[in-house]
Amino acid sequence: MSQVRIARGKYNGITACANETGVISAAAMDQRGSLQKSIGKAREDGKATAEDLATFKQAVVSILTPYASAILIDPEFGLLALKTKAPNTGVLLAYEKTGYDATVKGRLPDLLDEWSVRRLVDAGANAIKILLYYDPADDEAVNTVKHAFIERIGAECAANDVAFFLEPVTYRDDVSGLDWAKAKPEAVTRSMEEFSKAKYGVDVLKVEVPIDMKFVSGTQSFTGEEAYTRAEALRLFKEASDAATKPFIYLSAGVSNEQFVETLQLAAESCANFSGVLCG
Numbered sequence: 001m002s003q004v005r006i007a008r009g010k011y012n013g014i015t016a017c018a019n020e021t022g023v024i025s026a027a028a029m030d031q032r033g034s035l036q037k038s039i040g041k042a043r044e045d046g047k048a049t050a051e052d053l054a055t056f057k058q059a060v061v062s063i064l065t066p067y068a069s070a071i072l073i074d075p076e077f078g079l080l081a082l083k084t085k086a087p088n089t090g091v092l093l094a095y096e097k098t099g100y101d102a103t104v105k106g107r108l109p110d111l112l113d114e115w116s117v118r119r120l121v122d123a124g125a126n127a128i129k130i131l132l133y134y135d136p137a138d139d140e141a142v143n144t145v146k147h148a149f150i151e152r153i154g155a156e157c158a159a160n161d162v163a164f165f166l167e168p169v170t171y172r173d174d175v176s177g178l179d180w181a182k183a184k185p186e187a188v189t190r191s192m193e194e195f196s197k198a199k200y201g202v203d204v205l206k207v208e209v210p211i212d213m214k215f216v217s218g219t220q221s222f223t224g225e226e227a228y229t230r231a232e233a234l235r236l237f238k239e240a241s242d243a244a245t246k247p248f249i250y251l252s253a254g255v256s257n258e259q260f261v262e263t264l265q266l267a268a269e270s271c272a273n274f275s276g277v278l279c280g
């Protein structure tokens with residue numbers, strides 16, 4: 001990856017989210033709808049209040065931030081939790097609404113109604129985070145809307161001189177089986193290539209690994225169906241890495257710690273040029 005020049009505020013924001021060696025080792029606590037459901041399942045009445053979410057986030061932030069270079073959190077339920085974070089932990093604030101409207105084709109994104117980049121910065125953000133569901137093979141009309149959406153966020157972050165972290169999450173109707181495991185490398189690689197383009201103003205990509213470890217033969221995570229050999233997985237890691245011209249970090253995507261550690265070991269062996277992780 002070639003060196004890039006960025007504005008001072010963006011540089012300071014990225015630096016605030018990294019450790020002393022320049023590696024991002026961040027924790028994610030911006031879950032909203034999914035967290036509310038999880039807490040509700042543990043309650044007799046099946047419900048979780050906004051206060052429940054805020055209290056849970058405070059506990060997580062106070063416990064984990066001494067070990068994390070940054071915390072990703074939402075402004076809806078997480079701002080009070082920031083008062084309990086470790087002093088040197090950077091702050092990424094989510095700008096998108098949680099989930100998507102399932103009645104509209106394409107999992108289109110939307111922003112929090114009462115927030116802007118300026119307001120997020122005033123609330124303590126060192127960087128702005130957007131999650132975008134993205135399928136490079138989707139209808140052109142759907143992806144045109146998403147491309148324009150990210151261009152607007154990039155411009156807003158540039159105007160406020162704040163770092164922009166984009167999380168493009170690839171998807172299809174079924175992302176659990178062998179067919180998706182075979183299609184995922186191209187989808188992730190094309191997404192990383194697309195959003196590395198200067199017009200989007202993205203500073204750091206927060207990406208999925210380009211393979212599904214359960215389908216990599218010759219690994220401890222392998223469960224019996226092969227989509228790629230270990231050697232092929234190494235090649236796919238490197239191809240995705242080479243497609244990005246912006247720094248990128250890997251998200252854990254909800255897998256076990258053991259599987260994620262093995263995944264990162266494979267990524268390192270492939271010489272993928274990742275700059276850290278953000279784990280939920």
